[in-house]
Amino acid sequence: MYQLGDIIGISQCHRLWYGILHNGFWPPYGAPQRELQKLSSFQSSSSLILHPPPNSPQDSFLIASSTRHFHSLYHSFDNIYLDLSKQPGKCKLADSGLGWRPSGGGDTFTLDSSNIGAAHWSRAAKGFELKILSRNSGVIQLDGFDQEVCPIERPAITDSFTDRSKDFERMSKAFKIWYGINVETREHALRGWNWGKTEFTKAELAFNVQNRPAFEVPYSEIANTNLAGRNEVAVEFALPTGDAGEGAVKPGSTKNRGRKAAAGPDELVEMRFYIPGTAVKNEKAEGAEGEEEENDDDAEEQNAANLFYETLMDKAEIGDVAGDTFATFLDVLHLTPRGRFDIDMYESSFRLRGKTYDYKIQYSAIKKFFLLPKNDDTHTLIVLGLDPPLRQGQTRYPFLVMQLKLDEEISLEMNMTEDIMQSQYKDKLQPHYEEPIHQVVTKVFRGLSGKKVIMPSKDFVSHHGHHGVKCSIKANEGLLYFLDKSLMFVPKPATYIQMDNIAMVTMSRVGGAVSASRTFDITVGLKNGLGEHQFSNINREEQKSLEDFFKAKSIRIKNEMAEEASGLIAAALDNDAMGSSDEEVRPDRGSADEDESSVDEDFDASSESDVAEEFDSDHESSGGSDEEMQDAPAGDDDERPKKKTKTSQ
Numbered sequence: 001m002y003q004l005g006d007i008i009g010i011s012q013c014h015r016l017w018y019g020i021l022h023n024g025f026w027p028p029y030g031a032p033q034r035e036l037q038k039l040s041s042f043q044s045s046s047s048l049i050l051h052p053p054p055n056s057p058q059d060s061f062l063i064a065s066s067t068r069h070f071h072s073l074y075h076s077f078d079n080i081y082l083d084l085s086k087q088p089g090k091c092k093l094a095d096s097g098l099g100w101r102p103s104g105g106g107d108t109f110t111l112d113s114s115n116i117g118a119a120h121w122s123r124a125a126k127g128f129e130l131k132i133l134s135r136n137s138g139v140i141q142l143d144g145f146d147q148e149v150c151p152i153e154r155p156a157i158t159d160s161f162t163d164r165s166k167d168f169e170r171m172s173k174a175f176k177i178w179y180g181i182n183v184e185t186r187e188h189a190l191r192g193w194n195w196g197k198t199e200f201t202k203a204e205l206a207f208n209v210q211n212r213p214a215f216e217v218p219y220s221e222i223a224n225t226n227l228a229g230r231n232e233v234a235v236e237f238a239l240p241t242g243d244a245g246e247g248a249v250k251p252g253s254t255k256n257r258g259r260k261a262a263a264g265p266d267e268l269v270e271m272r273f274y275i276p277g278t279a280v281k282n283e284k285a286e287g288a289e290g291e292e293e294e295n296d297d298d299a300e301e302q303n304a305a306n307l308f309y310e311t312l313m314d315k316a317e318i319g320d321v322a323g324d325t326f327a328t329f330l331d332v333l334h335l336t337p338r339g340r341f342d343i344d345m346y347e348s349s350f351r352l353r354g355k356t357y358d359y360k361i362q363y364s365a366i367k368k369f370f371l372l373p374k375n376d377d378t379h380t381l382i383v384l385g386l387d388p389p390l391r392q393g394q395t396r397y398p399f400l401v402m403q404l405k406l407d408e409e410i411s412l413e414m415n416m417t418e419d420i421m422q423s424q425y426k427d428k429l430q431p432h433y434e435e436p437i438h439q440v441v442t443k444v445f446r447g448l449s450g451k452k453v454i455m456p457s458k459d460f461v462s463h464h465g466h467h468g469v470k471c472s473i474k475a476n477e478g479l480l481y482f483l484d485k486s487l488m489f490v491p492k493p494a495t496y497i498q499m500d501n502i503a504m505v506t507m508s509r510v511g512g513a514v515s516a517s518r519t520f521d522i523t524v525g526l527k528n529g530l531g532e533h534q535f536s537n538i539n540r541e542e543q544k545s546l547e548d549f550f551k552a553k554s555i556r557i558k559n560e561m562a563e564e565a566s567g568l569i570a571a572a573l574d575n576d577a578m579g580s581s582d583e584e585v586r587p588d589r590g591s592a593d594e595d596e597s598s599v600d601e602d603f604d605a606s607s608e609s610d611v612a613e614e615f616d617s618d619h620e621s622s623g624g625s626d627e628e629m630q631d632a633p634a635g636d637d638d639e640r641p642k643k644k645t646k647t648s649q
Helices: 033-041 167-179 304-315 418-424 437-449 513-518 540-552 560-581 585-604 606-622 626-648
Strands: 074-082 089-094 097-102 109-112 116-124 127-134 139-145 149-151 164-166 197-200 204-209 212-218 222-227 232-237 270-274 278-281 300-303 327-336 338-345 349-353 358-362 366-373 379-392 395-405 409-413 432-436 468-473 476-482 486-490 495-498 502-508 519-526 532-539 557-559
Touching: 074 097, 074 167, 089 167, 116 167, 127 167, 139 167, 164 167, 197 304, 222 304, 222 358, 232 304, 278 304, 300 304, 327 437, 338 437, 358 379, 366 437, 366 476, 366 486, 379 437, 379 486, 395 437, 409 437, 432 437, 468 540, 476 532, 502 540, 502 560, 519 540, 532 540, 540 557
Parallel strands: 502 557
Antiparallel strands: 074 089, 074 139, 089 097, 097 109, 116 127, 127 139, 149 164, 197 204, 204 212, 222 232, 232 270, 278 300, 327 338, 327 395, 338 349, 349 358, 366 379, 379 395, 409 432, 468 476, 468 532, 476 486, 486 495, 502 519, 519 532
């Protein structure tokens, strides 16, 4: 047995009073501070079982001699996945907290020991999972632990010692000794039932079947929730942004803590809960579902689905509790999705509050920001391109289209302190606005999101002096705007086409002879076989403006209308030539029409009906047309006296 200060492999000149602070060993009294600091250079301790010196307080010796397997300054675990990351990493535990670093390199995630609230051990996708419920950082998931026997790292001081231990045993001892937390082992419900009870914990929503968790959903993964029916609540999950887009989460990154580090190509985007009956809402039973207790007189009974919805909104911070509201715009008309919404502007997101649906949208999801004046000189459109798009059931809305009046002015006072205004939003926002509402909304969105506002190109003006051209996509009418680098059709379906992706624009005339002479269609073909977009019913007066714009942008144009016009002229000339050269063709066409009218007139004159029949038979046999033409005015003369007698009466 060794005493404090005896180190195997270290010469006697380095025999020191080591107070091992990092793993909980009792520091000897009177040890020099400079000697204690030398411990930081060691990454693991020896295999000694140390005892306190004589007459030392026994309660200060945190690790007894029976703690045989717990000697390292830290414990390391390989091939561990943090929060569903694609790449594994190394997880290390120390008395100061835990850390995780991806194997391929990247930012290191650390969690202080004082921030660890509870820990659960359960079976997971890649082995066993350690779920840490932190006090301030939400839920941390570490997956990939092995319950079987596995080797631990050799101590750095001596090579004569090796040991094997289970991950759970090492983990539970580390949490108990260093953090004072018992790791709770949980068994999942495996019955496959889709009915149970929901439990709103501090950091996640749990669905329990027979008092066992079937699944848990961290609140940080919930993007939105809506009442899908009287007894149904839809929960939408947060989707990752594009791989190359702004705010994208790279594999293994811990930039956005609480979000999936890297999502797969297919993932769950929505879940619906059917919650019938009523529930009692009180302070003691917050968020209880399907219970009808009347313990307190102040308990309020309401629809269970509504109570679930309100509780989830509060827990997931989707509603007003998401932070201080910087600005609010009331009753703003939206063309896509259709309805009127109140807009609440927060520091990192904004919220749309409607009668039926509520949406919470991060500013990082805004990819495009358009300000488009309408042709009526009364309204203007604000269009936001979103990725990921809004979801309303199975419908996706990649663009948010607002319509605001040009002559409506508002007075807005920004709800933020002077320090925040100067430190974070200097030269971006103003403390007070008193302008038309469309300008205020544009400036506030631009200041909070940092997105550039895109407006119509100065190179295009329609025949009537507008920036938009009225047209249709199938049966949906709208306006097509010509921007510097793209085309934009609004409001429904909102369509965005980049100039770089356009292969050719074809102008054609489709429809009947009357409508085709006044309107035409354009078909925008995309490169690399990505399809095409057709815009129909464009006023013929806009043809020259469109041609000039596309030529200025060096876009290839194919005018099928000119080819059709030349073809029609050639066909008309051919018909005239055929009519003048072939005398038999023209009388045959005219006699057929006039024969029908002459038969009707002769049928009215009953006195000459037999003569007409004989004449028609002679005509068919002889083919003479002059006699038939002379018969028609004779019939007219027979009817004229009748008309005179009527007028005289």
